[in-house]
Amino acid sequence: MKMSERPKDLRPREKLAAKGAAALSDYELLMAIIGSGTAQADVTKIARDVRRLIAEKGSELTYEDLMVVRSLGPAKATQIMAGFELWRRQFEVPDRPIIDSPEKAVEQLADIRDKKQEYFVCLTLDGANRLIAKRIITIGTLTSSLVHPREVFADAITDRAASIIVAHNHPSGNLGPSEADRAVTTRMQKASELLGINLIDHIIVTVNSYRSIT
Numbered sequence: 001m002k003m004s005e006r007p008k009d010l011r012p013r014e015k016l017a018a019k020g021a022a023a024l025s026d027y028e029l030l031m032a033i034i035g036s037g038t039a040q041a042d043v044t045k046i047a048r049d050v051r052r053l054i055a056e057k058g059s060e061l062t063y064e065d066l067m068v069v070r071s072l073g074p075a076k077a078t079q080i081m082a083g084f085e086l087w088r089r090q091f092e093v094p095d096r097p098i099i100d101s102p103e104k105a106v107e108q109l110a111d112i113r114d115k116k117q118e119y120f121v122c123l124t125l126d127g128a129n130r131l132i133a134k135r136i137i138t139i140g141t142l143t144s145s146l147v148h149p150r151e152v153f154a155d156a157i158t159d160r161a162a163s164i165i166v167a168h169n170h171p172s173g174n175l176g177p178s179e180a181d182r183a184v185t186t187r188m189q190k191a192s193e194l195l196g197i198n199l200i201d202h203i204i205v206t207v208n209s210y211r212s213i214t
Helices: 012-019 026-034 043-060 073-091 102-107 149-158 179-195
Strands: 119-125 131-139 163-169 198-205 210-212
Touching: 012 026, 026 043, 026 073, 043 073, 102 163, 102 198, 102 210, 119 149, 131 149, 149 163, 149 179, 163 179, 179 198
Parallel strands: 163 198
Antiparallel strands: 119 131, 119 163, 198 210
16 A cells, blocks of 8 residues: 555554554554655555565665665665664664773783784774774784785775774883884874774783873
8 A cells, every 4th residue: 555545644654643653563664764755666665675675684784785775765775774873872782892992992902912922903893883893914923013004904894894993912011112013003094094994093002001002
């Protein structure tokens, strides 16, 4: 049944206003979010296609997935994704830690603090600073770790990360950044600006302490 054929009190927006959001089915909630259809597709059909996508993709649903739906359009696809993401940030029980301070980043680095070689690590984060993944990028010698921005940002791009934190350990126990450390940071910052993935921090850790280079 097209939206125009429904009694007014059974249309999603009117029903929500009268009975509350809990009274609507998933299908009706999607119709309320989408609002209206086009000449090519009524809102009921668009909502049905979106609901099918959600059933298939679950939490992995992307903007690109929604853009496949005929007549949905970028504005409504953006509206749906923004609504989902806001709900996740506010109400979903987090299964990944939020890294919003150097101290919380350092908590993720306990395994490299006492290594005898330099380990260069990257933490990728989403738009809410939730940890997506932690990866060891390179393992160096006792005094140096060679790393290139492409090795860091390749995974960040795959993760669709909004930002990253990079870190490495100093086996010597000296927290002072070397010239190589500063050069790596500068290269990372330039790549970050070019790719639009924010470099939040570059952290040096030792067994007993830590220091930010940025």
